[in-house]
Amino acid sequence: MKKPLPAPDADTAEFWRGLRNGQLLLQHCGDCGNVQYYQQGICRNCGGENLTHRPASGRGKVHSFSVVHRAPGPAFKGDVPYAVLLVELEEGPRMISTYIGGKPDDVTFDMDVTLVCEPINDEITLPRFRRA
Amino acid sequence: MSAVSKSSARNNSLRGKIAVIGIGMSPVGKVPGKSPLWLAADAAKKALADAGIQKREIDGVLSSHAMASPFHRFSIAFSEYFGIQPTFSNTLQVSGATAATMFNIGAAAIHGGLAETVLVVAGDSLLSGLTPELALRSLTESRDQQYEMPFGIPVANTFAMTAHRHMKEFGTTPEQLAQVAVTQRRHASRTPGAQQTKPITVDDVLNSGMVTTPYHKLDCSLISDGGAAFVLTSAERAKALGIERPVYLLGGAECYTHEHLFLMPSLTTTGAVESSRRAYAMAGYGAKDMDVAGVYDCFTGTVIMMLEDLGFCPKGEGGRFVADGQMTYGGQIPSNTHGGLLSFAHSGIPGSLFHFHEVIAQLRGQCGERQVADANLGLVHSLGAGFATNATTIFGTERTL
Numbered sequence: 001m002k003k004p005l006p007a008p009d010a011d012t013a014e015f016w017r018g019l020r021n022g023q024l025l026l027q028h029c030g031d032c033g034n035v036q037y038y039q040q041g042i043c044r045n046c047g048g049e050n051l052t053h054r055p056a057s058g059r060g061k062v063h064s065f066s067v068v069h070r071a072p073g074p075a076f077k078g079d080v081p082y083a084v085l086l087v088e089l090e091e092g093p094r095m096i097s098t099y100i101g102g103k104p105d106d107v108t109f110d111m112d113v114t115l116v117c118e119p120i121n122d123e124i125t126l127p128r129f130r131r132a
Numbered sequence: 133m134s135a136v137s138k139s140s141a142r143n144n145s146l147r148g149k150i151a152v153i154g155i156g157m158s159p160v161g162k163v164p165g166k167s168p169l170w171l172a173a174d175a176a177k178k179a180l181a182d183a184g185i186q187k188r189e190i191d192g193v194l195s196s197h198a199m200a201s202p203f204h205r206f207s208i209a210f211s212e213y214f215g216i217q218p219t220f221s222n223t224l225q226v227s228g229a230t231a232a233t234m235f236n237i238g239a240a241a242i243h244g245g246l247a248e249t250v251l252v253v254a255g256d257s258l259l260s261g262l263t264p265e266l267a268l269r270s271l272t273e274s275r276d277q278q279y280e281m282p283f284g285i286p287v288a289n290t291f292a293m294t295a296h297r298h299m300k301e302f303g304t305t306p307e308q309l310a311q312v313a314v315t316q317r318r319h320a321s322r323t324p325g326a327q328q329t330k331p332i333t334v335d336d337v338l339n340s341g342m343v344t345t346p347y348h349k350l351d352c353s354l355i356s357d358g359g360a361a362f363v364l365t366s367a368e369r370a371k372a373l374g375i376e377r378p379v380y381l382l383g384g385a386e387c388y389t390h391e392h393l394f395l396m397p398s399l400t401t402t403g404a405v406e407s408s409r410r411a412y413a414m415a416g417y418g419a420k421d422m423d424v425a426g427v428y429d430c431f432t433g434t435v436i437m438m439l440e441d442l443g444f445c446p447k448g449e450g451g452r453f454v455a456d457g458q459m460t461y462g463g464q465i466p467s468n469t470h471g472g473l474l475s476f477a478h479s480g481i482p483g484s485l486f487h488f489h490e491v492i493a494q495l496r497g498q499c500g501e502r503q504v505a506d507a508n509l510g511l512v513h514s515l516g517a518g519f520a521t522n523a524t525t526i527f528g529t530e531r532t533l
C-alpha cells in the first residue's frame with residue numbers, strides 16, 4: 001500500500017519546490033518580522049502579505065518524539081519502529097518530521113539534529129532529520 | 133476576573149438556565165449488526181423515556197459525525213430515521229470536544245429561543261462497523277495531509293509526544309501513567325455493561341506491548357460501538373414537566389489553541405486551563421468544589437495533564453496525584469467512575485458523551501455501588517485532536533443553583 005504523499009496547494013507550491021532543491025523554506029514577514037512554518041497566504045501574526053521565503057539553516061533540536069511500534073495503517077507497517085520528531089528549528093518554528101540515519105531508540109530530548117532532504121518522487125521531497 | 137464582571141457574567145450567562153431532563157445510552161462495547169443510527173436512536177428512545185416526553189416534543193437535534201456512517205449530515209439523517217422533523221439542528225465537529233459543544237450550543241439555542249427541547253445524540257460503530265485498521269486509518273487521515281500525514285503520525289502519536297515531554301519536564305513515570313489505566317479498570321468493574329472489566333495491574337500495563345512511546349497498549353483507550361443521548365430544556369420547562377431530579381448546566385466554556393501539533397503553544401499546558409477557568413467563572417465554583425469528574429481519557433497521560441490543567445493539582449504533580457489515589461473514591465476528585473474511554477467504551481464522539489452520562493447519573497444519585505456520596509457538583513472535560521480542542525462543562529443539582 002502506498003504512503004500518503006502531500007498534494008501541494010496554492011499556498012504551498014513554493015515550499016515543496018524548495019525541498020526539491022534541497023532547501024527548507026520558512027516564510028519571513030516583512031512587516032512584523034514573524035517567521036512561520038507552515039506556508040500560508042498571510043502572516044499568522046499581523047495578517048500582512050509581505051512574505052518572503054528564506055531557506056532555514058536546517059539546524060534544530062528535538063523538542064519531543066515518539067517511537068512508533070504499531071503503524072498507523074498498512075502503508076507504514078514496513079517502517080516500524082520509527083521515531084516521529086517534533087523538531088524546534090533554530091529560527092523558532094517547530095515542525096513534524098521523522099528521524100533517519102540511526103536507530104529510533106537513540107533519539108533523546110533536546111538532541112541536536114540536521115535537515116536531510118529525501119526525494120520520494122519527481123515532485124515530492126520530504127524533510128527529515130538526522131543527528132547533528 | 134473581578135467580582136463585578138463575575139457577577140454580571142453570572143447574570144447574563146447560561147448558568148442554571150438549562151436543565152438536563154433525560155439521559156440514555158445504547159448497549160456499548162461490541163454491538164454487532166447495529167448501525168450508528170440505530171445506536172443513536174436506541175439511546176434517544178431511552179433518554180426520552182427517562183424524561184417522560186414524546187418524540188414529537190423534540191424541536192432541536194444536535195449531533196456529531198459518525199465515522200461508520202455514510203451520512204455527512206448525521207443529525208438530519210438521524211431525525212429522518214427517528215421520525216421527527218426538528219426546527220433546529222446541526223452536525224458538529226471539533227473532535228472529542230464536540231460532546232461539550234452540543235451541550236453549549238443546545239443550551240444557547242434554548243436560552244435564545246431557537247428551540248425549546250433539544251436532543252443531544254450521537255452513535256458510532258468503530259468496533260463492528262469499521263475494521264480496526266480502518267478505524268485507525270480514519271483517525272490518521274484526520275491529520276494534515278501536507279505537514280503531518282506523510283510522516284506516519286497517528287493521532288495517538290500527537291498525544292504521545294505531549295505526554296513524553298511531560299515526563300521529561302516533570303519526571304512523570306510510566307508507572308504513574310499506568311496507574312490511570314489500573315484505577316479506571318477498577319471503576320469499570322462496577323459498571324454494568326462496561327467493555328473491559330477484568331482487573332489489571334501496573335505491570336500488566338507496562339507489559340502490554342509498546343504502541344508509540346511512552347504509550348503501551350493498555351495506556352490507550354478502547355475501540356467500541358455505542359451511542360448516548362440527552363434531553364435539554366429550560367429550567368422553567370423542567371419544573372413544569374415535574375422532572376424529579378433535573379441536573380443544571382452551571383458552566384460551559386471552550387478553548388481552541390491550534391490545529392497542528394507543531395503550533396501547540398506548549399506541549400504540557402493546554403487550552404484546558406482557559407476553558408476550565410471560564411467554566412468555573414460562569415458556574416461560580418472552583419476545582420476544589422467539584423465532587424466528581426469525567427476527564428477525557430483517550431490515553432493515560434491525557435488524564436494526568438488534564439487533572440493539572442483543570443486545577444485539581446499543581447502543574448507537574450499529576451502523576452503523583454494519581455499514584456496517591458486522588459482520582460478515585462476517597463481521593464480529592466473521583467474521576468471516570470464508569471471506567472472512561474480506557475475501560476468502559478470509546479465509540480468516538482459518543483465515548484465523550486459517556487462521561488456526561490456518568491457525571492449526570494452521579495449527580496442524580498443513580499450509580500448504585502459506584503455512587504460518589506453526596507455528589508452535587510460535577511465537571512466534564514472533553515478534548516480532541518491532540519489537545520487542539522478543549523471544552524469544560526460544569527453541572528450541578530438544584531441545591532447548587
Ligand SMILES: [Zn+2]
Pocket residue numbers: 029030031032033034043044045046047048
Ligand atoms: Zn507579520
